[in-house]
Amino acid sequence: MRPTSRFSLQLNRAELSWREKLWQINWSLIALLTVIASVGFLTLYSAANGSLEPWAIKQMIRFGMGITLMIAVAVVDIRVWIRHAYIIYAVSLVLLVAVEIKGTIGMGAQRWIDLGFIQLQPSEITKIALILSLARYFHGAALQDIGRPTFLIPPLTLVLLPIALVLKQPDLGTAMMLLMSSGAIFFMAGVRMWKFGLVLAGGLGAIPVAWQFLREYQKKRVIIFMNPEQDPLGAGYHITQSKIALGSGGLFGKGYMSGTQSRLNFLPEKQTDFIFTMYAEEWGMMGGVFLLFLYSLLIAYGYAIAMRCRSQFGRLVALGITSTFFLYVFINTAMVMGLVPVVGVPLPLISYGGTAMLSLLFGWGLVMSAYIHRDTPIGRRGALDD
Amino acid sequence: MYHDNDRAKMFNRRAAMLAGGKTALAGALVARMYYLQVVEADKYAMAAHDNRISMRLLAPPRGLILDRNGTAMAVNQHNYQVRVIAERAPSLDYTLDALSQIITLTDHDRGRIHKEAKRRRSFVPITIRENLSWEEVARIEVNAPDLPGVLIEVGQSRFYPLESLGAHILGYVAAVSETDLTGDPLEDLPGFRIGKAGVERIYDMAMRGRAGASSVEVNAVGRVINELERKEGEPGVDLTLTLDMRLQEYAAQRLGEESASVVVMDVHSGDLLVMASTPSYDPNAFNRGLTHEEWKDLSTNLRSPLQNKAISGTFAPGSTFKLVVALAALEAGVITPDQTVLCKGHMELGSIKFHCWKKGGHGSVDLNGAIKGSCDVYFYEIARRVGIDKIAEIANRFGLGVPTGIDLPNERPGLVPSRAWKRHAMKQPWHPGETLINGIGQGYCLTTPLQLAVMVARIANGGHKVVPHVARDLIVEKAALPRSVPDWGSCGVSQKNLALIRKGMFAVSNEPGGTAFRARIEQDGMWLSGKTGTAQVRRITMRERESGVKKNEELPWKERDHALFVAYAPEEKPRYAIAVVVEHGGGGSAVAAPIARDIMIEVQKRERTRTADREKSPGGAG
Secondary structure (H helix, E strand, O other): OOOOOOOHHHHOOOOOOHHHHHHHOOHHHHHHHHHHHHHHHHHHHHHOOOOOOOOHHHHHHHHHHHHHHHHHHHHOOHHHHHHHHHHHHHHHHHHHHHHHHHHHHOOOOOOOEEOOOOEEOHHHHHHHHHHHHHHHHHHOOOHHHHOOHHHHHHHHHHHHHHHHHHHHOOOHHHHHHHHHHHHHHHHHHOOOHHHHHHHHHHHHHHHHHHHHHOOHHHHHHHHHHHOHHHOOOOOOHHHHHHHHHHHHHOOOOOOOOOOHHHHOOOOOOOOOOOHHHHHHHHHHHHHHHHHHHHHHHHHHHHHHHHHHOOOHHHHHHHHHHHHHHHHHHHHHHHHHOOOOOOOOOOOOOOOOOHHHHHHHHHHHHHHHHHHHOOOOOOOOOOOOOO | OOOOHHHHHHHHHHHHHHHHHHHHHHHHHHHHHHHHHHHOHHHHHHHHHHHHEEEEEEOOOOOOEEOOOOOEEEEEEEEEEEEEEHHHOOOHHHHHHHHHOOOOOOHHHHHHHHHHHHHOOOOOEEEEEOOOOHHHHHHHHHOHHHOOOEEEEEEEEEEOOOOOOOHHHHOOEEEOOHHHOOOOHHHHOOOOEEEOOHHHHHOHHHHHOEOEEEEEEEOOOOOEEEEEEEEOOEOOOOEEEOOOHHHHHHHHHHHOOOOEEEEEEEOOOOEEEEEEEEOOOOOHHHHHOOOHHHHHHHHHOOOOOOOOHHHHOOEOOHHHHHHHHHHHHHHHOOOOOOOOEEEOOEEEEOOEEEEOOOOOOOEEEOHHHHHHHOOHHHHHHHHHHHOHHHHHHHHHHOOOOOOOOOOOOOOOOOEOOOHHHHHHHHOOOOOHHHHHHHHOOOOOOEEOHHHHHHHHHHHHOOOEOOOOEOEOOEEEOOEEEOOOOOOOOEOOOOHHHHHHHHHHHHHHHHOOOOOOHHHOOOOOOOOOEEEEEEEOOOOOOHHHHHHOOOOHHHOOHHHOOEEEEEEEEOOOOOOEEEEEEEOOOOOHHHHHHHHHHHHHHHHHHHHHHHHHHHHHOOOOOO
């Protein structure tokens, strides 16, 4: 039995032509992404005291590359992604281990592999690979399967392996993001609520144990987060200055290119992790709310696509990517506003940095692919039908 | 056929829940933003302002010090300093090497510069040397291209052109020490100097002026980005003293090598025209920084050059004290001017013999004769009659034993004993014999030269409690207001009795047989009336008295008598009071009186030219 919809006549076939695919690309989604990225360009231009160098111009080029990559990802048949989900996952794990080995040989916490033209962060790939593989696993599961506790052991393993590796780096922020975006997928797949409650309770109980495993600087960050004023010139400096910048921006901001905190370098990392602070110092609460509104539109777009997908895989991928994106936005802005500890998560599409930009746009490419192939029937293991 | 309607329904339900959760979180973000950017906005705006704006103080020029004729006593000089900005030099050593070709740099200097360079941020200038000569400045400027990072700055430093003259009144300035901090922001300026002694200290706050401020925008590491606002400070108040430096110079010359002090004051206004204390010191040395040897010389010199003897040196007043003893006796009514006392050269009280300075005795003397001849026995007798407490009361009213209230630091109160004082300070009862000893200004009595001048001034001006001062104007906060002659208040003695004392003083200086007759002034209208004093500083034993009292010249300096003389002039219309104390100088009539005479002549001569000037140009400053 084939479902009937207005589009089904054209789109529920196994293969779509290139022309059809291009026609289906969500140009409005691309426009929205471009608007958000442009806020970033403007802010980076201001961060450099009114200069395209050194940040804004590079960011524009990366965004151009990212959009191209996104479209390329979008037009790839979604069944290619489901078929290769586990392979991608395996590759990302190997890369994580490679970084770990390289980091041990090298010095300190190294999180990337230098490919010459780009510094590849395996943890960024892991974020997408984990979503793809979880989506594939739950795609092949009926609702009654999910009720069986043993059924959840493989996906939990999928989640915990990379988390363990990332924690080893140590990258607490990425580990939290992996955990939470996986949680969203488990939730969407229909895992019972009480199981989440159980995990949450267990997690809270494990905090004292986990505390022992935190590095000294991580412990310090958490302590400083609790009371940043205790050390205003030391570790609390970042967050204190960030709050001063935000607060002094007021309702309407100090005006574009007039943020004193950022221009005089009181604000640390103004072009990367603390770019939201700089933006909100210059544009005020109005600007901040406007940017959050743009992000909300994008996330709502992701939800709409997810709910429009006929395949569980498409739904879970779209929602998983969207949730990861949401987490980026939330953790970053909450961090600069002193709501959560400083964990080093960039503001998506706006913070200066190549890998995050490319991996995020890769992710939105998958969401778009889910949209283009929303009516494509997908078999249990990614075959056309079974 | 694979079908998943159930899963889609579940998905949609859960999607709605998740979206709800995310909306809640987004709401939290907006709420937080509202809290930071609206509720707490003012607080953070202030914090951002504090971050950004840094106030740099601009030191105002210190007020000048002038004498009553406008002669500069303390001025500000340009002080050329060479500084280096480490970050503008390729290396600090390179620049210092190049600089040492031009000016001398000691290894000590280099060590200090390197230490400072490590401590300060690289854009902060470090002083290499201060007080450069013009020639050195020129050589550095010419070689500027070879001296990267070097700059010449002009600071201000205090200079006392008259050097040691009036040094004790001026005081000096020096770097702020921990105990001097008052919270004035100027005190934080590097190189800021404050008054440490003399009028530099007493009027320090007024002479400092008000700091100007330049508000500058700084970045996170403290580098100045630009100047936003500049408010010039207010220069310090110029201080005009009552001293006449020409008279001061004359007095200092006249005192010569002696360890001595002269005070000349206006008996009506309290203006001090001369306050000399010898030997003196050069206050410029303190600003420059004393070497160890210089400090040792100054601080261990027996003649204490650092002490202002006029207010900090206390001496037994000797016979000059007899003026208040006589006044006390007259006031108490225990004598009349005509009553006589027979002086046989000594007087006995109980088993103790009290000697007069005149071995054979004065014979029968009345009040006038006793003052004129300074008869000790007469004053033993009247002191015994009036008692020490009444003497102390009158002495206090005439400024002895209490601070005069002069506008200079470190004034000593001296001491006039009383029964209560001895009971309190020494826990012993008063012996009647002590009344006699103190009745001739020996014993416990201690006075400063300034107090003696005040005593004479009050006798001369008709019993008005004149208070001396060195600042011509009244300094209130940071302004100088013209001083009007206030109603000083009365010493509470009868004019008749004061006239009797003055008559005695007249006899001392102007009648044959007076102890200072040889040191009289003969010029018309300048006659002075005075009282000699010779204060013994050692005990004369019975044996010595029998074998003949040693002459001063035979004694070591430290054991010689103090020579004192107090006087006022002109005799008919008193205007000036003088006190001369020559420490271990010998006899008052032989040593102190001639000095006082010469200075009083000079004072009155100067006054005549001043008066003549004033008459020529009405409205001119006096």
